[in-house]
Amino acid sequence: xxxxxxxxxxxxxxxxxxxxxxxxxxxxxxxxxxxxxxxxxxxxxxxxxxxxxxxxxxxxxxxxxxxxxxxxxxxxxxxxxxxxxxxxxxxxxxxxxxxxxxxxxxxxxxxxxxxxxxxxxxxxxxxxxxxxxxxxxxxxxxxxxxxxxxxxxxxxxxxxxxxxxxxxxxxxxxxxxxxxxxxxxxxxxxxxxxxxxxxxxxxxxxxxxxxxxxxxxxxxxxxxxxxxxxxxxxxxxxxxxxxxxxxxxxxxxxxxxxxxxxxxxxxxxxxxxxxxxxxxxxxxxxxxxxxxxxxxxxxxxxxxxxxxxxxxxxxxxxxxxxxxxxxxxxxxxxxxxxxxxxxxxxxxxxxxxxxxxxxxxxxxxxxxxxxxxxxxxxxxxxxxxxxxxxxxxxxxxxxxxxxxxxxxxxxxxxxx
Amino acid sequence: xxxxxxxxxxxxxxxxxxxxxxxxxxxxxxxxxxxxxxxxxxxxxxxxxxxxxxxxxxxxxxxxxxxxxxxxxxxxxxxxxxxxxxxxxxxxxxxxxxxxxxxxxxxxxxxxxxxxxxxxxxxxxxxxxxxxxxxxxxxxxxxxxxxxxxxxxxxxxxxxxxxxxxxxxxxxxxxxxxxxxxxxxxxxxxxxxxxxxxxxxxxxxxxxxxxxxxxxxxxxxxxxxxxxxxxxxxxxxxxxxxxxxxxxxxxxxxxxxxxxxxxxxx
Numbered sequence: 050x051x052x053x054x055x056x057x058x059x060x061x062x063x064x065x066x067x068x069x070x071x072x073x074x075x076x077x078x079x080x081x082x083x084x085x086x087x088x089x090x091x092x093x094x095x096x097x098x099x100x101x102x103x104x105x106x107x108x109x110x111x112x113x114x115x116x117x118x119x120x121x122x123x124x125x126x127x128x129x130x131x132x133x134x135x136x137x138x139x140x141x142x143x144x145x146x147x148x149x150x151x152x153x154x155x156x157x158x159x160x161x162x163x164x165x166x167x168x169x170x171x172x173x174x175x176x177x178x179x180x181x182x183x184x185x186x187x188x189x190x191x192x193x194x195x196x197x198x199x200x201x202x203x204x205x206x207x208x209x210x211x212x213x214x215x216x217x218x219x220x221x222x223x224x225x226x227x228x229x230x231x232x233x234x235x236x237x238x239x240x241x242x243x244x245x246x247x248x249x250x251x252x253x254x255x256x257x258x259x260x261x262x263x264x265x266x267x268x269x270x271x272x273x274x275x276x277x278x279x280x281x282x283x284x285x286x287x288x289x290x291x292x293x294x295x296x297x298x299x300x301x302x303x304x305x306x307x308x309x310x311x312x313x314x315x316x317x318x319x320x321x322x323x324x325x326x327x328x329x330x331x332x333x334x335x336x337x338x339x340x341x342x343x344x345x346x347x348x349x350x351x352x353x354x355x356x357x358x359x360x361x362x363x364x365x366x367x368x369x370x371x372x373x374x375x376x377x378x379x380x381x382x383x384x385x386x387x388x389x390x391x392x393x394x395x396x397x398x399x400x401x402x403x404x405x406x407x408x409x410x411x412x413x414x415x416x417x418x419x420x421x422x423x424x425x426x427x428x429x430x431x432x433x434x435x436x437x438x439x440x441x442x443x444x445x446x447x448x449x450x451x452x453x454x455x456x457x458x459x460x461x462x463x464x465x
Numbered sequence: 466x467x468x469x470x471x472x473x474x475x476x477x478x479x480x481x482x483x484x485x486x487x488x489x490x491x492x493x494x495x496x497x498x499x500x501x502x503x504x505x506x507x508x509x510x511x512x513x514x515x516x517x518x519x520x521x522x523x524x525x526x527x528x529x530x531x532x533x534x535x536x537x538x539x540x541x542x543x544x545x546x547x548x549x550x551x552x553x554x555x556x557x558x559x560x561x562x563x564x565x566x567x568x569x570x571x572x573x574x575x576x577x578x579x580x581x582x583x584x585x586x587x588x589x590x591x592x593x594x595x596x597x598x599x600x601x602x603x604x605x606x607x608x609x610x611x612x613x614x615x616x617x618x619x620x621x622x623x624x625x626x627x628x629x630x631x632x633x634x635x636x637x638x639x640x641x642x643x644x645x646x647x648x649x650x651x652x653x654x655x656x657x658x659x660x661x662x663x664x665x666x667x668x669x670x671x672x673x674x675x676x677x678x679x680x681x682x683x684x685x686x687x688x689x690x691x692x693x694x695x696x697x698x699x700x701x702x703x704x705x706x707x708x709x710x711x712x713x714x715x716x717x718x719x720x721x722x723x724x725x726x727x728x729x730x731x
Contacts (some may be wrong), residue, residue: 054468125596127647134470135645150605153625219583274478275485279512286510288478303634317509327466329477366623380628442630449621 054125055259058152059177061161066192071124071135071163071228077237080126089294099262109324113272127254128237131259142217149366149453152178157186157258159231159251160222161236164197164204168211175398177218177417181362181443183433183455185251186261188254189215189222196231199242223261224254248329249296267291267326268353268440269300271346272382277331284315284331285340289439290382293325294332302338303345303429304384324405345429345439353431356361356459359367363390363444363454364399364416381442384428388444392421421460432456433437469655476643479606480590482629483641487588491518491547491643496531497678498663499592500653501538503644506659507590514706518545520580520589524572525555526680534664547584551576562684586647588639590651596648608640620703650701657694668692690692695700 059067070428074080125136134149152158159178162168177359179187189211204227215222226235227246234240235250250256269292277284294300298311315331324330334340347353365371371390379388393409397417405416412418433440433455444452466474474716484490492507492515494500507515520537539546551559554571561568581589593604603652644652656663666686670681673698674688691697 150621150623150625242634277511279514284512286481288474315512317512325466327474328472329474329481329510441626443625450625450628453623453625453628 051359055157055255056133056134056136056155057157057159057255057258058155058179059159059161060148060152060172060179061164061192062163062169062171065163065166065169065172066230070190070192070228070236070251072158073230073233073236074135075124077233078126078128080124082136083315088325093292100303128255131256133255133259146386148175149182149364151176152182152184153453155182155184157261158184158188159254159333160187160189160211160220161192162189162207162211163193164191164207164227165193167207168214168303173214176215176220177190177379177399178278178364180218180220181364181417181455183437186258187220187222188224188226188258190251191225191227191231192230194227194234194243195232199227199229199234199240199267201243201245204243204246224249225256225258226251241312268351268436269294269346269348269437270353270382271300272384272438273340273342273344273346275342282333283339283343284333285329285453287346287383288326288327288329289324289326291326291436293323294346295323296321297350299336300346301349301352302340303347303352304427305344306355307336307338308349309334309340309346345384347429353429353436354459354461355427356430357427358391358421359430359452359456360394360419360421360458360460361442361456362417362419363412363452365412365414365418367449367451367453368414369451370414373410377444377446377451379422379424379428379442379444381428381430384439387425390420390423390425393418393420394421397453419457420454421446430459432458469651469658472647472649472651473509475646476506478627479641479643480507480627482627483588483590483607483639483643487628487639487641489584489586490588490590491520491580491584491586492520492590493592494535494544494546495615495679496521496535496664497592497593498590498652498656498667499594499644499647501592501663502544502647502655502661503590503592504544505659506643511694515542515544518547518584519546520549521578522573522576522580523548523550524568524680525550526541526561526572526574526682527555528664528666528678528681528684530664530666531678531701538662547580549576551579555565557709561680565683588641590641592644594644594652596651604640604642604645606645608642609638610640611637620711650698653694653698653701653725657698663664663694667697668694669696672698 059070061067126133136155160172160176161173191204192208194204205405208225208328226249227243228235228251231235234242235246237250237252239250241245270290271292271294272287273285274287277286285393295313300309300311302309312333312335314324314332338348374389374391377388379386380463393412395418396405396409396412398405399415399417429439431440440456442454443450492504495505502516504519506631551572554575559571595604605624607624609622621674664678666678667690668674669689672688672690674691675684675686678684689700691700
């Protein structure tokens with residue numbers, strides 16, 4: 050059976066070689082159609098530039114001209130039958146929201162650091178987001194080793210520096226790899242220029258990440274998306290985020306804590322006896338109440354907390370600053386509630402991870418903040434590290450996503 | 466869960482999420498393999514009956530096999546089919562011979578603009594995929610377009626953790642892209658698994674087949690002996706020519722697709 054592709058985000062500073070590494074992987078795995086290579090050669094010629102591996106991704110006209118990625122892009126390739134999706138995220142500060150859009154879909158990350166420049170502010174900022182998004186499968190590649198004569202001494206120095214810088218933002222790379230994406234050293238093929246490196250190549254590291262991504266067993270989280278009436282029967286639809294459910298099982302609907310019985314499980318064209326994680330299904334129910342959009346169905350013996358207050362770490366993507374206690378809408382799985390940030394415990398510079406202020410009154414663009422959020426109505430929620438599906442949320446105002454975040458602690462004194 | 470099942474379940478989630486937010490909606494059906502797969506997924510999402518119209522933008526230059534397929538399956542799947550043409554442009558002689566960029570933009574983009582306005586649509590489902598073309602790799606699942614159909618790819622709303630509360634300034638309608646994460650071979654494998662019917666132009670006859678179908682004058686077949694879905698999948702595993710290799714509008718200049726798309730092309 051074919052495993053789903055492992056989504057990986059590549060982060061690093063502008064010009065440190067993210068797109069070049071992706072181009073290299075595509076090229077070396079033979080994932081490139083011949084006419085694409087031709088198209089890139091032609092486009093590069095028109096711009097008076099030499100064709101570059103990076104152009105495979107930086108497809109937009111202005112990206113080619115400026116030589117930088119603007120939005121997030123996804124590409125696929127295969128090594129030894131394992132599939133990967135690479136998400137190329139932009140390096141510029143103004144593209145933070147695109148970076149987050151890309152990175153939030155990733156399960157693993159590669160951090161690229163150019164050997165001639167070392168770890169930069171932007172790289173730390175991106176790594177902080179990776180840490181914030183709860184991605185802990187990280188490998189670090191020291192790129193452009195060709196520019197430092199493939200020096201082991203230089204590599205060791207950079208590695209030490211990166212370990213120190215990354216540990217401040219709670220990131221511990223599983224592996225460090227010296228590479229030259231441009232020349233191909235230690236990407237797919239082991240480098241002849243760096244015989245001193247006995248560790249993994251990028252290809253071997255990817256294989257490791259793929260193996261590490263196996264899923265854990267979890268509490269049932271079935272957020273209701275909508276209710277359809279099909280042949281006069283009401284069907285509650287949604288995607289099971291974690292756990293599983295069985296026909297005949299009694300579930301609890303949160304936040305109301307009412308029981309619901311699963312009379313039947315429907316998927317188009319077939320009746321099912323049970324359904325598991327990741328499945329978009331419909332259920333016909335009986336019991337005390339009818340489920341509605343936003344309900345979280347869970348097991349009666351083990352279900353998440355109901356709360357109107359919790360602590361969270363958020364990243365502020367909007368260009369407009371947020372003033373404490375202003376009205377927001379929180380979206381957590383399919384739940385939605387009016388809310389406000391009542392306390393801004395700490396504002397953090399996302400590049401340096403240094404504290405900008407405590408007990409603050411506002412949060413600015415591209416800042417990370419530790420906050421307390423209070424909701425008008427109770428929601429089912431959980432710390433992200435326990436149940437990711439209801440431990441992460443976005444904050445909106447007038448249908449614009451302003452911020453995203455993860456729950457770090459539920460306020461037990463304010464249970465709903 | 467295997468890859469195809471994951472793609473199917475995720476797409477159905479997006480389809481249902483979009484329908485929860487937008488009731489004045491329609492799906493675009495080009496009758497090609499991707500949008501036919503999209504209809505298949507929408508039928509699954511709603512247990513067999515698509516609760517909104519299905520629009521075919523008819524340039525009148527489509528292959529006859531496309532028209533036959535459309536009639537057969539519109540009936541079989543009980544689709545609320547809307548066939549839309551830009552009659553004024555056709556009467557004014559717009560055709561591929563008089564300029565491909567203008568033809569695409571008049572007979573496809575403007576036809577769609579008229580349909581969106583006439584039907585008061587707030588959202589449109591499209592079967593585009595990221596791997597089709599570089600510019601499409603930049604798309605979001607929910608992608609806002611203003612009334613001129615402009616796509617502001619430099620400043621798109623963030624999208625994370627299956628939250629699509631996105632709304633842009635001056636938004637006119639939302640493009641919904643449930644197949645964004647699929648690639649070409651996934652679509653064919655899914656067609657095989659689900660036994661989804663496809664226009665027979667995709668299958669080789671006399672040593673040639675179409676990998677991508679649109680208007681007859683602007684689509685060229687590729688050399689191929691793949692007369693069955695199995696053979697197509699086998700062929701794609703080995704192929705080094707990209708899918709839209711036979712499509713004229715991608716070729717005229719390296720950036721034609723980008724220009725078309727920011728003008729509102731599908």
